[in-house]
Amino acid sequence: GENVEQHPSTLSVQEGDSAVIKCTYSDSASNYFPWYKQELGKGPQLIIDIRSNVGEKKDQRIAVTLNKTAKHFSLHITETQPEDSAVYFCAASNMKTSYDKVIFGPGTSLSVIP
C-alpha cells in the first residue's frame, strides 16, 4: 500500500524567510496530493492540493511542486508570518475511485519566529 514520508518533522524559520516541507510517496499510481494545516486546538484544514497532471500550483504565498518521476512533492511558503506557525500534513492518494484512501504523512511542526 501507499506510504508517505515527510521531512523535516520540525522546522523553525525567522519571520519573512521561506519554509520548505518535503514529502515522498511510494505508490506510483497516486495522483492527488493535498496539504493540510493544523493550528493548535483545531482540526486540519486544506490549504492547497495538486493533481498529477500539473507540476506546480501556487496560491499567494503558498506553492506546491510535484515530481512524479522521483515520487516527491514539496510545500513552499514564502515571506513567512507568525500565523503560519502550525503543523502541516502532506497526503497522497489515487483518485481512480472515491474508495481509494488518502494516506497522510507524519506531519511537520513549523514555528515562525517573529
Next chain:
Amino acid sequence: EAQVTQNPRYLITVTGKKLTVTCSQNMNHEYMSWYRQDPGLGLRQIYYSMNVEVTDKGDVPEGYKVSRKEKRNFPLILESPSPNQTSLYFCASSLLGQNSPLHFGNGTRLTVT
C-alpha cells in the same frame, strides 16, 4: 456556517467503560470518516462511510464501531476502551469521498486510564 461538530472536546474515562463520540456535519456531505492522531504517526483512518448505512474499515478499526443511520451524523463508539486508545480523534466529511477536500472537526482528546 459550514462545519463539522464533534462532542465532547475532552473526555477522560476508565478502561472498559463504553463511550460514544458524536460527529455531525451540516454540509450534506456523502462521505464521513474518523481518524486518530498520534505523535509521529500522522492521521490514521479508523472507519469511513460513503453514504447512509454504508460503512467500512480504515487502517486501524480494532476496538471501534461506527454507525451511519442519518446522512449528517457519524458517531464513533468504543465498546470497551483500553489505554492504547488514548489519542486525539478527528471526524471529517467531504462531498465526493476521500479524494476531495476533507473538512475536519476540532477534535476530541480521549484519555483512557
